[in-house]
Amino acid sequence: MKRTFLSKFRIVLLTVMLTVCAGKTMAQAPAQETSEQAVKGSSRISGIVLDSAAAKGVEFASVALFSASDNKAIDGNTADETGKFSITKVAPGNYKLLISFIGFKDKTIDNIKVEKGKDIELGSIQLSSSIQNLKEVTITGEKSLIEEKVDRLVFNAEKDITSKGGDASDLLRKVPMLSVDLDGNVSLRGSSNIRVLINNKPSTIIASNVADALKQIPADMIKSVEVITSPSAKYDAEGSGGIINIITKKNNLQGLTLNIDSGVGNRGTNLGLNGSYRKGKMGFTLGGFGRAFYNKAESLLDQTTFSNGNAYLTKQTSDAKDRGLFGQYTLGWDYDLGKNQALSAGLRYGTRNFIQKQNLYISQFENSILDQNSQRKVDRKDLSGTVDMNVDYIRTFKPQQEWSISTLYSRTNLTNNFNTDLLNESGAISGRLKNDNKNYNTEFTLQTDYQTPVGKNQLVEFGVKGIFRTVNSNFKYLTATESGDFSLSTNNPSGVLNYNQNVAAGYVSYSLSTKNKYTFKVGTRYEFTGIAADLGEKGSVAIPNYGNIVPSINVSKSISESTTLKAAYNRRIQRPGIQQLNPNVNLSNPQSISTGNPALSPELTDNFELAMSTNIKKTYVNASVFMRQTNNSITQVRMAVDTLQGAIVTTFENIGKQQAYGMNVFANVYLTPKWTLNGSVDVLHSYLEGQAVTESGTSELISNSGFNYGGRLMSQLSLPQGWGLQAFGFYRGKEIQLQGTRTGFYMYSLGFKKDFANKKGSIGFAAENFATKGVRFTSDLNSAQFIQTGQTQLYNRNFKITFNYSIGKMNFNAPKKKTKSVDNTDVVGGGDAQK
Template identity: 35%
Template sequence: MRNFFTLLFFLCSALVLNAQPYNNPKGRLTGKVIDASTKQPVDYATVSIFKDGGASPINGVVTDPKGVFVITNLNPGEYSISIDFIGYQKKIVDHLTIGAATPNIELGTISIAPIQNQLKSVEIVSKAPVVENKIDKMVYNVTNDLTSQGGSAADVLQKVPQVTVDIDGNVQLQGNSNIRFLINGKPSSIFGASLADALQSIPASQIKNIEVITSPGAKYDANGTGGIINIVLKDSKIEGVNGNVNLSAGTRRENANLNLNVREGNFGVNAFFGGGEQINSTTLNTNNSLSYSQTRDTTTKLLQKGTNSFTRGGFQSGISFNWDITKKDALTASFGYNYFANHNHGLTNQESTEFDIPNNNTISDIFSLRNSESRFSGRYLDYSLNYKKTFAKEGQELDVLFNSSYGNNKSYSFQKQNYLNGGYPTSGTQSDNPGTDHETDISIDYTQPVTKTFTIETGAKAVLENINNSVVTDTLLNGAFVPNANQTYGFNYNRKVYSYYLSTTFSLFNNFINGKAGLRDEYTSTSDNFPGANIPGYNTLAPSAVLSHKIDESQSFKLSYSYRIQRPDYGDLNPFYNISDPHNISVGNPNLKPEIGHNYEFGYNKSFNQGANIYIGAFYRYNTNDIQTLTTHYDAKDINGTTYSDVYLTQRYNIGTETTDGVSLFASLPVTKALNLRTNIMFGDRITTNPGFSTVSGYVSRINLNATYDFGNNLIGEVFGNYNSSQRTIQGTRPAFAFYNLAVRKQLWNKKASIGLTATDPFTKYINQTTTTSGANFTQTSLRQVPFRSFGITLSYKFGKLEFKKEKDKDDNNNDAPAPENSSGK
């Protein structure tokens, strides 16, 4: 597979070289756009190029986050360019001559002046594409996602290319679930205890975009073999007071959130509050298990059938302060407080039948009723302080970040079994499991441009994490719960990661190849008080590289590699036995080692003049020390002094290797001015090799289709359908998942307000989820019927006004400085 990617890259490069030799005679225009007042780069400004004297542009680009633009493939002749962005006066630069003597023109820094008057209303005609493919990441812009309105982050992720979300909110990126989640580029303990609950607590209306980084560079932490998903929340840096309110109600979920932005001069405040609740729903469960004794002379059949009621809710809140101390020094402080909780209650009828195979008779047939309950709650406090300094040299930056996150989790579980025959006494347990999670990150990053085509980045980081947990278990004895000393304990887990990286950004062969390459060194030190566990420190060298070639302004290739690790998380390590179902018990493994991943990707992106866009990517992943879940059957299992019969014990282990290769496709097609189609397709093959098991090869696919239609009069409709195939594991299969959404949105009051209606699977009450698991002496088949159908209504309102005021420049001592001579403001 590696040879295939290498051959594919060089073949494509050879074709391009044949079509476009290095000595390209065509011309090139470059420049950088800055704000005339603040001297800060203006990103996403439109740069249009005209034949001198022409009325229609012949080409155009937008500036990148550093304000830089590049226009290539220009024939000899005279040109002019216009630079335009909302809230700024248009800038014209003319009489630009491309010829043999001047094939490349560098315009340097171009200042554009803010419009001085206050705008009563602003209508943005153009908008960012739903999906943007950048050199090191893919960005999904959420603003115009209708079917996710009123939903959560988990609903938005179902739309993101290369991402798969199952019915329970479990996320995979290119088929890998070991993903590093960030909020606004920073870690949070909100993801530590329950990822599904955390994603459900973030309203979709609060999200600006989602960044998917499948091959992170050296600047990013090496943790997460699947890659990184960064959830970027909405904020505003526009002058004035403005904000929005979103409310949604439905049969399955309710949400509300408020955003408030205030900015005056060089100081701004952003505040938000958002929360939601998944309304109580009841899932139907049927579990059939068949096991054999070690001697194969008896068999036990366990039938469990019942209902499970589930609800969850939570909120996010935060405030950030941004202070531009000088034009080169900025300070940002942020605080956040988050909460989420869930409640689960089940009632299960059970029949356990033991059969004597040689004598062909029934040994026992026991009926019982199990009553179970679980509760979880988590409170999380995040705060950070960020200082950023820019220098006189373009691109030279210093960034210092302190980020800390506190999590306080509490879980409770209860189960009681009443035997309806056989004379067995009622049994049961209840457990309290409080814990804390504290993580502090301190990092410093420095960027130094060496030449116009070569930049060095370097930095260091310390990650300090401390997890404390205690378990108090009571056992039912003679009709009363009494303390069980054998299942009551506490543990402490400390992990420190110290890292340093060196990275370069470069251009080769007159910008024929652009790339990033770097090396990150991480040392991990772990201490714990797990009985019998010994986790030695280890050092990780994680190289990464990405190369891209821009054929023209509309199409490009990229090839990337990254070395990743997956450190076991809290849930993987926790040695607490979850006995909410005495027949199906799970436990963590404190002796897990980190998983090692090698990620390769080759991608091609093409944009068309009519607005269509296509991205095709091939990926290859190879993991060693692969962390997998294994289920083992025991006729009887002693757990800290208590014996349980007919037990299926699930635990995670480092087992063998896993290889995943596949192809992902994203395409956007504006069929007409009103109708737009989008699709995300991913398919591949996963091969798992484990000592003691046969090699397992499992095909997996994910397909979705999105259609948006503009009916006019500010009325838009959308249809979204999604299908995730079933997936083979080393012991069985995971279920397929399919659903569809319908949505309409009407904008009102000069687009300040909107009302939307949504429906999910309106004609199907349940989604059936069938899972199979098998081992040397057992087979299990589980059917869950999950109520997924829902209807909802969403209301949103934007308030306040936008102001584009010319600020006085500040010198390095924050004193008023005279406006620059080339400023056209009055």
Template identity: 30%
Template sequence: MKSFLYTLFLFCLIYANAYSQNKSNLKIKGKIVDASNNLPVEFAAVALTDQLTNKVVNGTVTGTTGDFEVTVPTTGTFMLSVDFIGYQKAVVKDIVLNTTGKDLQTIQLTPSVNVLNEVTVVGKKAIVENKIDKIVYNAANDITSQGGVALDVLRKVPQVSVDIDGNVELQGNPNVRFLINGKPSTIFGNSLTDALASIPASQIQTIEVLTSPGARYDAQGTGGIINIVLKENHLQGMNGTISLTAGTRLENGSVNLNFRKNNFGINTFVSGNKQLSSRTPSSQNRFSKGDTEQTTQLLQKGYQDFQRSGYQSGIGFDWSPTKKDNLIGSIGYTDFGSESRGTTQLNESVFNTNGSLLSSENILRNATSKGSVGALEWSLSYSKKLRNDGQELNVLYSSSFGKPQNNYSQTQQYLAENIPYSGSSGHTPGNNKQTNLSIDYSHPLTTDLTLETGVKTVLQDINSQADVLVFSPSLNQYTADSSQSYLLNYSMKIYAGYLSGTFSLFHYLNVKTGLRFEHTDVTIDFPNTSIPSYNNLVPSIVLSHNFKGDQYIKLAFTRRIERADYREINPFMNLSDPYNITTGNPLLKPEIGNNIELGYNKPFKNGGSLYIALIERINTNDIKPYTTFYPEYVIGDSTYQNVSITKRQNIGIEYNSGISISGQLPLTTQLSVRGNAIVTQKRVVNTLLSNQVANGVNYRLNLNVIYQLPWDLVMEGFGNFSSAINTIQGKRPQQLTYNLAIRKQFHHKNASFGLTATNPFTRYIRQVTTVVTENYVSTTIVQVPYRSFGISLTYKFGKLEFKKDKEPKNNFLQNAPSTDN
């Protein structure tokens, strides 16, 4: 308490003197870090005292990077003191200023362990932070999302949209590069939706969104990068968190444990979740024409029972043997999977050119499909701070080994028959190995110019086996089909290097520009398939200017690559629905994206903010799912009738022009609103159909309202709407979802209890999808069971609890010199 009163008194002195300062070119700057872990200390009070008169002449507080800058009104000898709750006071004496300022470099604050064992400082940052290079969503501070999974958190992130099937888009582009703690992961390789649904929201610290990544980042992902940062703790002592959720549709739980002694820390976690089995009714009505001009109508009506489950565990450490060296390592295991079982009744009718019925058949199909992956991942990173401030070397090694597998089986029989007339099953086990090695180096040449350079190697090897069985009616059993069974080896090697620079032009314009080179080798031992190696030059540039009050405007350009992943290349035929077959395309070329963004950010003194961006995205060799209808299609020794084959193709060029607006506004001390809107004009030139053009305007809106009641009670409502989207072959459905939540914090805010409801007034969300080709029209209706109710409990334990408080709103902070660059 004494430390708190002293800090409060010091702040008041800084405020009292802030108005009496004359302009001066003399400045003292430096950086405040925690002596135990070398991390920056935010909001530390910095006071400058005239050493002769012992009078405080100016002061400030540190920014998010720990940096500060104090203007000195006159020459002389000064003393600088730094103080923050939970740390011992630091004093630098005999600072002599004559004609120039002084850079004090780094000042270390030593934690006051005895005080911290008795004092709990509770607070939080703003949930959304708009930075020049990225958007940061502080998921750990979004207490009403803690009972869900990563997909639920992503729905609230500005410029990100997630449909009810779990497909993620960034600024309307589905080609997003996902990272976990800044590193790629093999768990995203088998099913991105399943992987994101296996990460409990309670495990997520922040989600970082980079729409215009710099040269340092991998060029993969024309939409940009989304980095999921899992929770860690760098505080002295032992503490942890337990989170449990039970509901009508989703159950999950997680445990986090953290221990730190001086410069060594260990963190470990285990989490698991389960999406309970739910029934999804669906129907399809399609008309097709063959060479005889006869029309075939296929009516399918049935249901699928779907469920998903998964768990994760891991342990990591970080060790700083010296103040300039840091070593971080981790190892983790992830296992998740999904299963679908269903029954479908079919009616296939054939009509002549006059519309008269020629034949009609009633069919019953039973089908199951399963997918799963188990992955072991490990990483080791080393960082070295060199002689000069900002001069740093980073080395990262990460590797993973996964075992994905997919299975399906289906039988079809006439309703009047007891034995199926056709059927098949497929089993595709495999191995996925990936290794990443990168070296990055940054070097400040001057105070205004910093260079970064680095190299990286990515090695990925996938072995996949396809075992296909076909049902023989004469034998009434399944027999192996050697023509559809195969062993496939896939290898991708990427070698990259980059050079980037950050500098200032005319003390007005901040520039960050760079060039990345990537060489890609892909081999696949599929018959008659050869993929030539290719090179890509990937430029990027961000121009920005800061205005008073942390406003900024930026203009960014970046080029990105979308390499087809293994799922899109693998030619395995999924015959779980023999009328609608999906497969991969080993001849896919990489998609190239050129992205331009003009953005303006305006923060407000009450904690609100507004970000507006004009967006232009141009993708060449654009990769899209493409459906082709065949009256007859031969697969191995079997011939299938009236079949649609869907696989991804390089369809041409896509132009996306739009505007994105996001903001947060505290209407009162209890009521706050966050919203995000994006409107895009999509134009696709389809070179597969003689440059046929598809146009459409798409928009997405979401709104989040939070009301803080007395007694640490919080209420929240969240709604999300996406318009129908025109595609090159039809239309994707519109979507409307909404969530209601209430959460009570207790036990000094170390525990919370919550109730959530998702679409409580509608059991299903009706999804209508159309596909239109030259000889094929299909309308599919899916009733997605989305209504759910749940309860959640979170408990934080341990002798030490220390969180950064929200930025104080005292007037002296609003008038102190800005320290945030």
């Protein structure tokens, strides 16, 4: 295979470009009347609809144009996300405009005189709040499952029936372009180096382990998931694969509310309480969510290592019982300081308690002759507590001109311990081993941003940011006899890691919209990273400081009212995370050892993307092709251990080069107004190149490549009397790794719910993998030093009953202005860093 990626990459994008002639929204007007007048002119009427209380755009407000002479509707349109609207092809004449939106008073603008060839710019149009009791309002519209925005794809998770009782990782399996393995590790278009934000905010727990962080978030509390494949310069340069922003459900209601969510199942149980109080300019929210889960797994491992002409075979079998308790508790406060100012603060505590009890049986052979049998009982504890505190301020001067200051303090305490009983052939305890691995991660972030419009079609954004991060780890090994006290082990490694990382960043971004429906967003960002690291008494680790310029270019073209083309390029940085840095050696399984590498450097990735989205009658389609090249890749490598017969150690090195290209196609079809069918197909080709150790101990260049296929299919049906059904299926194909492959797996579910007559609650039932015992997958790895085959069976068949109910006095309130918050989109997450 050629090593020049761009020369070997060929994209063949086969699309059928259909021009969809969709008539614009009209209020109370026959079609023939609009066509007689609206298409004859060449003038345009435009403006921006604003909330008078918040000086922010009213997104999706309805705008209708009427003839002043006979009061007949001529044309209409809908405002965009910023409140901007325009009505084109208007003939000369006298008109009036009617603007309306739920929660606001209608507003009429009279005496609009259009002259031939001249455009009318109405400027800012203020709408006043119209507070009504919710029971007096009937909302008939339905938000689409998938929304395509300028820089992101939005999956509206609140429409998912079977999400109740699960966690965020269960939900993310249904999102286009995302893939989630059975451990909860998330990848975007085949890359696991992504950033995950919660309500636009980072957290230290995400920096240490994305998979475990997602388990803290109940799926039924997620409103939407935003997939940002080509982040602009405004975002941190971290995350080679892109950004995933999880938006949780928020309450914009006046009064006192309380919502109860619960679920009981054979694999997991959850309980959530969410309350809010808002009166006037001040609001409070208080929430608590907890989820307990229980699972069972069995695994097999055959591992052969080669040394000095001998072959050492290890056969392992294990059975494990997993149980965990994940939760988060939040307290939020916001206050409108004035017409154009807002202040908010938040406190979040997340907890994770994962406990595993494993029986491990090991048989070792030398040149096919049994050498010894052994047994271990391993108790693992993976515990954490995370505190996030933020204070945010925003001031709006005029539409799209605003200044914000955001602060964030975050700290996570992590404990990753194991206790092992060593058993002899008779099953009696012959010795004990303990690993204490305690570490913490703290961050303080200060950020300020400013944006201002330039003319009618341009926007300039710039800002600066500082992140001050500290990681500390203290690990030690202790041994004991079957009845004695533990003492510090002299044969197994102990030590510390002190890691300080400071990032200073600045960016500038420029947006331009042209009359021929092109939108350009270009920018650049500079980040300087300073690192100081040491291993305590063992001395410092030589890691140089580095500075990076990361450009980004996004271009979109509206071909028609329903079809948009996009092209993008950006450069991204990927810094190593705590699990990849921590030098603690995990010896719970003596034949399969893992450790981090504190000397890791960041990797750089160039991303290219071309995408198209369109609506064809009742079908939405999004198709994209992409390619990326990563140098200095942080790659997971395995090698034999000279001092421990038959053992393999897994660590991380900056020795890889990764090239990938692929495509994703997603479609959502409304079979009927109440029945939807949607699905996606992913195709990815990966090429990995890096160094591996030969049997003689020297280094050699190796490579691996192959295709990965995946997809998902989901159907939802709304039935009379509050009934709803949903079916879902997911498949993830073979994963290519530098030293082998990991087979794919599939999951499926079926669920229904019944809304109560008062619409204040529902009860539901869901089943997952109900026709099989669970999921099985295998991995095949090899090098000149070893051959390894592993197989794992998860017994994750699940049945669950869900219940939720809301109480309290609720009144509709006009959308209040939102303060901005810190977005720390950097640091590699936990889990498998192999892309």
